[in-house]
Amino acid sequence: MTLRRGIENPANRALPPSFAGMLASLPSPFAGMLASLPAPGAVLLASLLTGLPAPASAEDPGRQDPFRIQVQVEAVNLGVSVTDDRGRFVSGLAASDFAVFEDGVEQELTFFAAEAAPLTIIVLLDASLSMRASLDYVKEAAATFVDRLWEGDRAMIGEFNDRVRFSAEFTEDKHRLTSSILALRPLGPTALYDASIMALERLHFADGDRKALLVFTDGDDSRSMGFGSESSAGDAIEAARFTDSVVYAIGFEGNGSRVNKRFLRRLTGETGGQALFPERTGDLIGSFSRIEEDLHAQYRLAYVPRRGDRDGEWREIRVRIRDRDGLTARTRNGYYAIPTDER
Numbered sequence: 001m002t003l004r005r006g007i008e009n010p011a012n013r014a015l016p017p018s019f020a021g022m023l024a025s026l027p028s029p030f031a032g033m034l035a036s037l038p039a040p041g042a043v044l045l046a047s048l049l050t051g052l053p054a055p056a057s058a059e060d061p062g063r064q065d066p067f068r069i070q071v072q073v074e075a076v077n078l079g080v081s082v083t084d085d086r087g088r089f090v091s092g093l094a095a096s097d098f099a100v101f102e103d104g105v106e107q108e109l110t111f112f113a114a115e116a117a118p119l120t121i122i123v124l125l126d127a128s129l130s131m132r133a134s135l136d137y138v139k140e141a142a143a144t145f146v147d148r149l150w151e152g153d154r155a156m157i158g159e160f161n162d163r164v165r166f167s168a169e170f171t172e173d174k175h176r177l178t179s180s181i182l183a184l185r186p187l188g189p190t191a192l193y194d195a196s197i198m199a200l201e202r203l204h205f206a207d208g209d210r211k212a213l214l215v216f217t218d219g220d221d222s223r224s225m226g227f228g229s230e231s232s233a234g235d236a237i238e239a240a241r242f243t244d245s246v247v248y249a250i251g252f253e254g255n256g257s258r259v260n261k262r263f264l265r266r267l268t269g270e271t272g273g274q275a276l277f278p279e280r281t282g283d284l285i286g287s288f289s290r291i292e293e294d295l296h297a298q299y300r301l302a303y304v305p306r307r308g309d310r311d312g313e314w315r316e317i318r319v320r321i322r323d324r325d326g327l328t329a330r331t332r333n334g335y336y337a338i339p340t341d342e343r
Contacts, residue, residue, distance in 0.1 A: 075110060076102070076305060078331045079210065079246060079272060079298040080319055085326040089297040093321070098329070101318045102305055111302035118152035119295055120170060120208030122199045125181070126217040127159040128190040133255050134281055138216060139181050141284035145214075146177040148292050154208065157181055160195035161188035162227060170206055189222035192260070193229035196236040196247075196267065203245045211245040212273075212295055214288075218252040220260040233263045240270045241314075242336065248291045249275040252284065272331040310339040 080098070082090040095112035123142055131138065146155055154170040157180035167180040196215060203211045222228030240247055247268045251259035264275040274294060276287045305315070315337050319329040 074304055075302045076107075076315075076317070076335060077111075077244075077300070077302045078317070078319065080301055080329050080331045081272070081274075081294055081298050082321060082327055082329050084328075089293065090327055091297070093299065095301075097322055097324065098299070098301060099320050099322050100301060100303055101320075102303075102307065102315050102334075104316075105306055107303040107306060109301055109303050111300070113300040116150070116296045116298060117210045117300065118154070118208065119149070119210050119212060120154050120203065120206050121149075121212040121214060121295070122156045122158050122166070122203055123177075123181075124158040124160065124195060124199045124213060124215045125184060126161075126190060126192070126219070127184045127186055128161040128188055128219070128222075129186050130190070130219050130257065132186040134218060134252060135184060135186050137281035137284055138252070139184060141288045142181045142216065143178045144285050145288040145292055146181070147174055148289070149174070150296060156202070158195065158199050158202075159184055160191055161186075162191050162222070163188075164191065164195045164198045166199075166202060170208075189225070189227035190217070190219055191223075191227075191229045192217055192219075192221040192263075193223065193231045193233055193236040195229075197231055197239045200239050200243045200245060200247075204243055210298075211243075213245050213247045214291060215247065215249045215264070215267075216252070217249070217264075218255070218257040218259065220258060220263075233260075233266075237263075237266050237270060240267050241333075243271070245271065246273045246295075246332070247271045248273040248294070250284070250287045250291070251275060251277045253277050253279045254281055270333050272333075274330070305337075310337045312339060313337055 078100070082093060084090055091114070093114065095109050098109065098112075100107045100109065123146065125138065125142060127135075149155060152172070154172055155177050156170045157167045157177055159165050167177070171177065196213070199213050203213060221233070223232070249264040249268050251261060251264050253259055259277060261275070261277060268275045274291065276290060278284055278287045301319075313336070314334055316334040317332060319331050321327040321329055
């Protein structure tokens, strides 16, 4: 099914029969916002707010894995990367080393794990015409990335120019993933914003307790030139704020490329991810490797907010490491406290 001209529905699934009905079911602060968005962004945000499973109860932990991140469950779940002042990942920390704050109020951890859970990830690659000179290097780096995924990790390959396409399904089959990467052909303008939203939508409907999006591009959306996305940069960033996926980005600055650093930094920063900007093709494999290491070096934390009301407002999250100077903890910036009885 086509969501817009040139953008294919990544889930290949029917949309709800009444989009107006979905909007009507939302808390008022969100209904007005969604009504003003282009179709790709509005459909994603509405689905995130209305299509989630029933919330898990803290008294019934058997109903759902303790690390399943959802905006409507009572527990707030976080993936946290910790680095030292030289950017090296720090292992060996305990739950007592972490201080988690929501809107400035310290929270009590209810779950902690130092080991990584299996990952569900989309590798979203720019296949626009501007990629022609560097595409072979990108293919090599992306293929190396999927080859280094851990046992139990599942991935999907996405590509975008003025259209967004995805491989058939999430899979652990590295040969199939590599074949999808090698089949990329550069053509057309760049719909970066729409592609980001569509990939986040596909991740939303995917199974998995840890989800990530890795975006590679060598430029900016062609929207400013009258081509490219229907959605705006702000729509894509807001979509990232609503999802449970961590977003990473590689913006390649070689070959005279003009990468939209501001957009990529905001998109990734909202979710606790990271944006890298290599300048040489020889640095691409290292950039992909850095992100792979980050994904598998995260601590997993959860807490039940001390403030129990669900008023639809934004809750700011901050994490710091106790009594350890020079360490930085990186996680998502917050979440929307969507009422559980308004679905």
